[in-house]
Amino acid sequence: MTAAIRATGLTKSYGGKPALDSLTLDIEEGSIFGFLGPNGAGKTTTLRLITGLARPTRGAIQVFGNDVGAADNAARSEIGFLPDVPAFYGWMTAPEFLRFAGGLFGMSGARLEDRTSMLLDLAGLSGVTTRIGGYSRGMKQRLGIAQALINAPRLLLLDEPTSALDPMGRKDVLDMIASLRGRTTVFFSTHILSDVERVCDTVAILDRGRMVAHAPIDELKARYGKEKILVEVTENADALAEDFGERPWATAVTRPTQGSIEITVTDLGAAQHDIPAMVAARGSGLARLEAGEVGLEEVFVELVGSAK
Numbered sequence: 001m002t003a004a005i006r007a008t009g010l011t012k013s014y015g016g017k018p019a020l021d022s023l024t025l026d027i028e029e030g031s032i033f034g035f036l037g038p039n040g041a042g043k044t045t046t047l048r049l050i051t052g053l054a055r056p057t058r059g060a061i062q063v064f065g066n067d068v069g070a071a072d073n074a075a076r077s078e079i080g081f082l083p084d085v086p087a088f089y090g091w092m093t094a095p096e097f098l099r100f101a102g103g104l105f106g107m108s109g110a111r112l113e114d115r116t117s118m119l120l121d122l123a124g125l126s127g128v129t130t131r132i133g134g135y136s137r138g139m140k141q142r143l144g145i146a147q148a149l150i151n152a153p154r155l156l157l158l159d160e161p162t163s164a165l166d167p168m169g170r171k172d173v174l175d176m177i178a179s180l181r182g183r184t185t186v187f188f189s190t191h192i193l194s195d196v197e198r199v200c201d202t203v204a205i206l207d208r209g210r211m212v213a214h215a216p217i218d219e220l221k222a223r224y225g226k227e228k229i230l231v232e233v234t235e236n237a238d239a240l241a242e243d244f245g246e247r248p249w250a251t252a253v254t255r256p257t258q259g260s261i262e263i264t265v266t267d268l269g270a271a272q273h274d275i276p277a278m279v280a281a282r283g284s285g286l287a288r289l290e291a292g293e294v295g296l297e298e299v300f301v302e303l304v305g306s307a308k
């Protein structure tokens with residue numbers, strides 16, 4: 001199957017310093033792909049290379065098998081793009097703006113009207129008569145996504161679409177992105193971990209121009225995440241913490257509070273089996289035994305944080 005995006009050794013340097021260093025990546029058609037990285041990691045640079053707005057210093061980038069930057073521009077006609085700071089004509093209404101955007105692609109008549117009405121619906125803006133200048137940031141962002149979809153691109157690129165939004169605005173934008181799953185390939189950059197966790201199938205983590213991880217979200221959690229157990233006891237927490245530390249399933253033991261012990265474990269089942277007996281052997285009461293889920297945040301901190 002042809003990949004939606006295929007980057008091979010993609011490098012972009014400014015003044016000899018790489019903003020993006022040897023990115024090699026395949027993104028499956030129909031997926032929602034999260035491109036995660038802290039400020040300055042190289043996310044916008046990558047998006048500019050995919051759209052053809054910037055030329056790579058080295059390496060190659062293809063969209064649906066077509067070279068970006070080839071003379072026939074075949075790749076670009078498949079791409080819809082929403083930049084990180086989109087511009088609107090504040091005096092237009094949403095339907096006027098979408099008709100205007102469609103006109104730039106040579107669309108007109110019933111085809112443009114149908115597409116406009118479908119996209120207003122998708123953006124939750126049907127029936128809104130206010131001019132864009134009076135919109136909230138979230139409404140503007142949803143309209144921006146609708147505008148980027150006007151010519152039915154197979155690939156939608158979004159640069160930090162949620163970063164300036166409040167929680168409700170973010171939820172609406174993420175719901176809109178999720179509704180495209182299977183229909184349009186979505187590539188979106190973000191530094192917000194929970195956004196990626198909520199909507200993406202696959203994620204790549206970028207740090208200082210280099211990709212430090214690339215996998216389906218569950219696989220990343222399983223590969224890098226370790227399970228944790230929180231134990232709360234009525235007494236003898238110090239002695240128990242030492243006992244736990246000697247077990248083969250324990251890789252780290254910390255003491256969040258006086259009576260609690262947090263253990264990072266390699267074998268959750270074995271730990272859950274042993275702990276109650278160990279607590280009883282020390283004559284303590286077991287107040288709490290809780291296994292913790294590993295979130296993407298821990299994966300991110302392990303991959304990016306540890307390199308700093």
Ligand SMILES: Nc1ncnc2c1ncn2[C@@H]1O[C@H](COP(=O)(O)OP(=O)(O)OP(=O)(O)O)[C@@H](O)[C@H]1O
Pocket residue numbers: 014018019037038039040041042043044045046191
């Ligand atoms: N036109 C340019 N000239 C010189 N350096 C640049 C240029 N564009 C980007 N850079 C540098 O490249 C690096 C990556 O920048 P980029 O904007 O791609 O990061 P980002 O991950 O999108 O960050 P942010 O979340 O802050 O937008 C940064 O160190 C930046 O200063």
